[in-house]
Amino acid sequence: MTKPILFTYLNNLIAYSIFSLLKIILPKKNYSSGKSILFINSGQIGDLIVSSILFDNEEFLFREYTKIILLVKDDYQELFVAYHGKFLIEFYNYRKYKWNIFYKIKLLIKLRSVGFRYCFNLTAARGILNDEMAILSGAEETLALNSDWKYLKKIFGKRMDSLYKEIIGKDHINEYEKHFTVLNYLVKSPVLSFTSRGNNLFFDLNNLNRRIVEPITQKEKLIVVAPYSSELNRDWPIEKYNPLIGLLINDGFKIILLGSKSQKRKLELFNVSNNEVVVLAGKLKLHEIPTLLNLATLFIGLDSGLTHIALRLNIPTVAIIGGGMHGKFLPAPFISENIKYLSAGCEYFLCEWKCKYHVQKCVADIQTDVVYASILTLLKKD
Numbered sequence: 001m002t003k004p005i006l007f008t009y010l011n012n013l014i015a016y017s018i019f020s021l022l023k024i025i026l027p028k029k030n031y032s033s034g035k036s037i038l039f040i041n042s043g044q045i046g047d048l049i050v051s052s053i054l055f056d057n058e059e060f061l062f063r064e065y066t067k068i069i070l071l072v073k074d075d076y077q078e079l080f081v082a083y084h085g086k087f088l089i090e091f092y093n094y095r096k097y098k099w100n101i102f103y104k105i106k107l108l109i110k111l112r113s114v115g116f117r118y119c120f121n122l123t124a125a126r127g128i129l130n131d132e133m134a135i136l137s138g139a140e141e142t143l144a145l146n147s148d149w150k151y152l153k154k155i156f157g158k159r160m161d162s163l164y165k166e167i168i169g170k171d172h173i174n175e176y177e178k179h180f181t182v183l184n185y186l187v188k189s190p191v192l193s194f195t196s197r198g199n200n201l202f203f204d205l206n207n208l209n210r211r212i213v214e215p216i217t218q219k220e221k222l223i224v225v226a227p228y229s230s231e232l233n234r235d236w237p238i239e240k241y242n243p244l245i246g247l248l249i250n251d252g253f254k255i256i257l258l259g260s261k262s263q264k265r266k267l268e269l270f271n272v273s274n275n276e277v278v279v280l281a282g283k284l285k286l287h288e289i290p291t292l293l294n295l296a297t298l299f300i301g302l303d304s305g306l307t308h309i310a311l312r313l314n315i316p317t318v319a320i321i322g323g324g325m326h327g328k329f330l331p332a333p334f335i336s337e338n339i340k341y342l343s344a345g346c347e348y349f350l351c352e353w354k355c356k357y358h359v360q361k362c363v364a365d366i367q368t369d370v371v372y373a374s375i376l377t378l379l380k381k382d
Contacts, residue, residue, distance in 0.1 A: 012128060013156075015127075015128040015129065015132075016128055016159075018101070018132075019131075019132045019136075022104075022105070022108065022132070022136055023135070023136065025105075026108060026112065026136055026138075034114075034115045034116055034117035034139075034140060035064075035065050035066040035117060036065060036066065036067040036068065036115060036116045036117060037061070037065050037067075037068045037069070037116060037118045037119070037120070037186070038069050038071065038111065038114070038116045038118070038119040038120070038134075038137055039054065039068070039069065039070045039071065039120050039122055040071045040122060040123065040133055040134050041070065041071070041123055042072070042073055042094070042123045042127075042129070042133075043122075043125070044076070044230070044305055045079065045286075045306070045308070045309070046304060046305035046308045046329060047122075047124055047175070047305075048076055048079060048305075049305060049308035049309055049311075050175045050176055050179060050308065050329065051122050051179060052202050052312065053176070053180075053183070053192075054070070054179070054182070055083075055085050055087060055201045055202060056201075057183055057187055057191050058085050058086050058087060058201075060187045060189070060190060060191075061186060061187060062086055064186070064187075065117070065186075067088065067114065068088065069088045069089075069114070070088070070089050070090070071091075071092060071111075071133070072089065072090075072091060072092075073091065073092065073093075073094045074092060074093050075094070076286070077091050078285055078287050079286050080202075081204075081285075081287040082202065082203055082207060083201060084201065085201040085202075092107055094129075097129065097133075098129060107133075108133070108136050108137070111136075111137045111138065112136070112137060112138035114138075115138070116137055116138065116139035117139065117141070118139055118140070118141050118142075118143065118186070119134050119137045119141070119142045119143070120134075120142075120143050120145070120168075120182055121133075121134040121142070121143070121144040122145055122179065122182070123144075123145075123146070124146055124175050124328070124329075125146075126144065126146055126147075126157075126160070128156065128160065131144075131160045131163075135160075135163050135164070141165045142163070142165055143164055143165055143166050143167070143168045143185075144164045144166075144167050144168065144169075145167070145168060145169035145175075145178040145179070145181075145182070146167070146169060146178070147161055147167050147170060168182065168185060169182075173328060174327055174328065174329070174332070175328065175329050176329075176332050176334070177333050180192055202312070203290040203291070203294075203313070204287070204291070205290065205291050205294045205313075206291065207287065207288060208288050208291040208292065208295075209283070209284060209285070209288055212280065212283050213280075213284075213288075213292060213295075216254060216256060217295050221252050221253045222253065222254050222256065222295060222296050223248055223254070223255050223256070223296060223297060223299070223375075224258055224292060224293055224296040224299050224300070225241070225245070225257055225258065225299075225300045225301070226257075226258045226259065226299075226301040226302070226304065226306045226307070227241055227257065227259070227267070227270075227300075227302075228259055228266060228267075228302070229302045229304035229305075231303075231353070233324070233353050233355065233360050233363075234302050234303050234304070234321075234322060234324070234353070234360070234363060235302065235363070236302065236320045236364070236366065237359075238266075240366070240368045240371075242270060243368045244368050244372055245270065245271060246271065248375070249274060253276070253297070254276050254277075254278070255276060255277045255278070256278050256279075256280055256292070256296075257270055257277065257278070257279045257280065258280050258284075258289070258306065259279075259280075260281065260282050261281055261282025263281055263282075264279070264281035264282065267279045267281050280292075289306065289309060290309050290312075290313060293309060293313055294313055294315065296315060298315070298316045298317070298378060298379065299315050299316070299318070300317075300318045300320070300371070301317065301318075301319055301320070302319070302321065302363075303320075303321040303324075303325065303329065303330055308329070308330075311332060311336075311339065314336065314338055315338065316339075316378040316379065317338060317339050317340070317378075318340045318371060318374050318378065319331075319339065319340065319341050319342065320343075320363060320366060321341055321343055321363075322344070322360055322363035322366075323343045323346055323348075323349040323350060323351070323362035324350070324353035324354075324355070324360065325350075326343060326349065326350055327350075338378065340374040340377065340378060342366050342370065342371060342374060343362050343363075344361060344362050344363065344364075344365035344366045345362070345365075346361045346362040346365075348362075349362060
């Protein structure tokens, strides 16, 4: 057994042992008259944007249920600053939950005190920690969307699966479709639309740091590019981005390169000497990014959380997604003339990003002229 596999196994064993002990200390209770729902999503930005389709159905959900909580990591608290719907958005500290037993027990007791009718673990990549929160929430019925044991060895994954009433999304690959099964489970005629620039339950499209952005949004033709994701193996090569940016500048566009503070050096490798290219690395707060995207003529991104925000706002989008997890999140299962998904062929398509090559051909082999042609199509230009 190799060291990484052994470490993962031991980590699972310790987490499962703690879970088993807590299961004894905090025995499951029934709340048959409960009128509350708990949704847990311990994923990242893209995962949370997918779960935001629940907000579109709050009118129907609150006809049947009096209290609905969405529990997410406090790393993404900023994303929900402008949310003003009826859901209660609760945040927890992942590191404290993992390492501090007193914090863990306190959070579980707080959840169990509500008396949930249902608990849905919406997390795309399950692990013992989010399984633990769901199963020990005290809900009468606990359901999960996935048997994706990214952080579980098979022996633990099967055991945790058996503790759920049902793996409700098992017949679907796409995370949006899995969420639709939740809505169909709870609501007779749910709203299953997704893209809407007019949706303002989640985003405040007027909330923007004017000091930073106003000078660059005077131009009508603005393209926002997010060239990097948190996963390096999904990045499109800079040597293909730079010619594309040159073509767009010649067409009269101003380009904003969007990224985190840690990505600033990488972004400065682009052709930023041109006055029509502006780098915003770590200068915008998370809740300000939707406002910036809403001002854009077009967005170019990867298989990342910002691309999901652009789709949520129905902004013309070119998504360079490759084939590693093709269909898991993107392409999304709804038709829109405002979206172009791009991937290149590879014999290891759907490899879950376990690439056999030193570069990911399904992304790296997408040519500049293909991306440019897609942009022109979206902008209805010859």
